[in-house]
Amino acid sequence: MAVGVGQVTALESGEAPFDAALAARICWYYFKEGQTQDAIAQRLGLTRKRVNRMLSDARDTGLVQITIAGPVAPCVALECRLVERFGLREAVVVPSPAEGTDVRSVVGAAAGWWISERLPPSGSLGINWGGTIHAAAQNLARRVGQGNTVVLLCGGLAESTAINPYDNAASFARALDATCYYVTAPMYTETQALRDALVESDPVRRVLAMVETLDLALMSAIDLTARSKALEYGVISRDLWRSLREAGAVGEICGHYLDPAGRPVDHPIADRTIRPHLDALRRVPQRVLAAGGRHKAPVIRAAIAAGLVHVLITDEAAAQNLLR
Amino acid sequence: MAVGVGQVTALESGEAPFDAALAARICWYYFKEGQTQDAIAQRLGLTRKRVNRMLSDARDTGLVQITIAGPVAPCVALECRLVERFGLREAVVVPSPAEGTDVRSVVGAAAGWWISERLPPSGSLGINWGGTIHAAAQNLARRVGQGNTVVLLCGGLAESTAINPYDNAASFARALDATCYYVTAPMYTETQALRDALVESDPVRRVLAMVETLDLALMSAIDLTARSKALEYGVISRDLWRSLREAGAVGEICGHYLDPAGRPVDHPIADRTIRPHLDALRRVPQRVLAAGGRHKAPVIRAAIAAGLVHVLITDEAAAQNLLR
DNA sequence: CGGCCGAAGACACATATGTGACGCAGGCGG
DNA sequence: CCGCCTGCGTCACATATGTGTCTTCGGCCG
Structure with a gap:
């Protein structure tokens, strides 16, 4: 969690790092733990829509990377x-x-x-x-x-x-x-x-x-x-x-x-x-x-x-x- | 439904032990291209259920690996x-x-x-x-x-x-x-x-x-x-x-x-x-x-x-x- | 030869997911 | 000060997904 560093509050330091951390957390819950988007939203106090959007953003921006092992x-x-x-x-x-x-x-x-x-x-x-x-x-x-x-x-x-x-x-x-x-x-x-x-x-x-x-x-x-x-x-x-x-x-x-x-x-x-x-x-x-x-x-x-x-x-x- | 040459080859060769090749291909279509399981099933001439099961198998066996980038x-x-x-x-x-x-x-x-x-x-x-x-x-x-x-x-x-x-x-x-x-x-x-x-x-x-x-x-x-x-x-x-x-x-x-x-x-x-x-x-x-x-x-x-x-x-x- | 058994499909249904419509609030420019 | 406009939340709905049940099919064994 990159909450604000030192004396800087989370808000003052800008939303970007916090968002990345939140996105990473959401991705973890979703992809690694297999939680439902709804459950994640509740757990983190967000709307399901927001979770949904962050997940697709994460896929777009490459925050989550899906690799396929075996040779095709x-x-x-x-x-x-x-x-x-x-x-x-x-x-x-x-x-x-x-x-x-x-x-x-x-x-x-x-x-x-x-x-x-x-x-x-x-x-x-x-x-x-x-x-x-x-x-x-x-x-x-x-x-x-x-x-x-x-x-x-x-x-x-x-x-x-x-x-x-x-x-x-x-x-x-x-x-x-x-x-x-x-x-x-x-x-x-x-x-x-x-x-x-x-x-x-x-x-x-x-x-x-x-x-x-x-x-x-x-x-x-x-x-x-x-x-x-x-x-x-x-x-x-x-x-x-x-x-x-x-x-x-x-x-x-x-x-x-x-x-x-x-x-x-x-x-x-x-x-x-x-x-x-x-x-x-x-x-x-x-x-x-x-x-x-x-x-x-x-x-x-x-x-x-x-x-x-x-x-x-x-x-x-x-x-x-x-x-x- | 146009089927690519490579896919036909894969199908016609009819691998009985549906090798990693098919699973990998399915994973590719699903995770990389974002195709729906239904579409993949049709495209490869499989049932949706089969595609579904192979996907979850792939996740279990680690054929697909989902990694979350970023420092957090x-x-x-x-x-x-x-x-x-x-x-x-x-x-x-x-x-x-x-x-x-x-x-x-x-x-x-x-x-x-x-x-x-x-x-x-x-x-x-x-x-x-x-x-x-x-x-x-x-x-x-x-x-x-x-x-x-x-x-x-x-x-x-x-x-x-x-x-x-x-x-x-x-x-x-x-x-x-x-x-x-x-x-x-x-x-x-x-x-x-x-x-x-x-x-x-x-x-x-x-x-x-x-x-x-x-x-x-x-x-x-x-x-x-x-x-x-x-x-x-x-x-x-x-x-x-x-x-x-x-x-x-x-x-x-x-x-x-x-x-x-x-x-x-x-x-x-x-x-x-x-x-x-x-x-x-x-x-x-x-x-x-x-x-x-x-x-x-x-x-x-x-x-x-x-x-x-x-x-x-x-x-x-x-x-x-x-x-x- | 016939029945047993497991694998896989068809079907159905409960959830989960993605997306659009709508409305509210806060920021901004006129 | 007001209206516009963007961004976000809520609702709703169409799909997509996961999973159960039942059935079929084909191989295997007695």
């Missing part, structure tokens, strides 16, 4: 085949969710779990952005004071959507109790001159240079199919989308637009994008790609071909497409 | 174990502060919060003294005109330290807008005759008798380890400390020195101490002990054994020691 056989088979076919270090395949539901949350959950397991103490982690990464953030095992570092590998978005890059990074940093470095610049600029000025500027340059120091990079990929979320959210305009496709791009990773063979495509946007160097990314010792959904298969293939993937975290549908 | 999670676990192990009505465990800092302020803060929540309007509250109680006083939610009563359950200290009993009581009374009753006598006298005379005197007798009317008693405990604050403050002389330890005492609550089994020890100081009767204390309907720090574990155990504790408010370190 078919997925394990796919994992083995992916590793073998593409020469990966490791593959994680999760069952595809029902048609119409969002694959990113389940792939992200797997990614969060993977990072929790594999990020060393004092490790330095690079991330980019996207719904998958956002979901990963919600599924990290909490750390305290291990001296981790989180580096955001892309610029920000001016319009704050639910999956803003800065928020992604902040969520990671909060969960890992990490120092966080942000690229204080937009994802891409309107002119090349501005891009050049920004990447030369001290704060941006310093953060982008940190890619050389990373232990681990967790990246998602943007596809350029008609189902692209980037298109849906307006992060990529329809005109840009069309011209990228015409230029032969199948998707984007960390600001790099790749053709099916994993080569960067020639497109003006490249000169206006703020991004780490591709070669620098290729020097990160452990590179993890988290992307799911069958429409992501081409960009995943491209990313692998580009040498950006040591570890692939994906879903059944994408895995099957990749192996076809 | 282990505390909630400890609370539950304390309640169960010692037959308490309630336990509150706060995270232990960093080594070297004072645990009493955080335990006291929790105690203050607890009292604020649970002391009924017009309720009568007994307290003793100590740093923990002092901290509790600082963390009470203010009340106005609810007709509360505060009764100090011990004598005073002539030398005014920061944690003078009278000041403790006054702080409580001020915060609760309560009428306050003080034991107008020292904590212990130099002779038994004086003690006897004092407890027979009208004001002292009347206040001590009020213990029978209390709704709630909030008590801290003095330990007799080398780290005892009472020793450090000189409230207990080193000679007294040594002889109490030799007599088998592990600590003191409200003037009662207890051995590890919770029995009063035989020691001359007992006859010179001004204190409520142990049996009277045991008749207080709700008895709360607030004490933290690992060195308090023995006296907490003694207090519980003595039947003085309905509600224990402590810290992680002490809780762990208690459960060992």
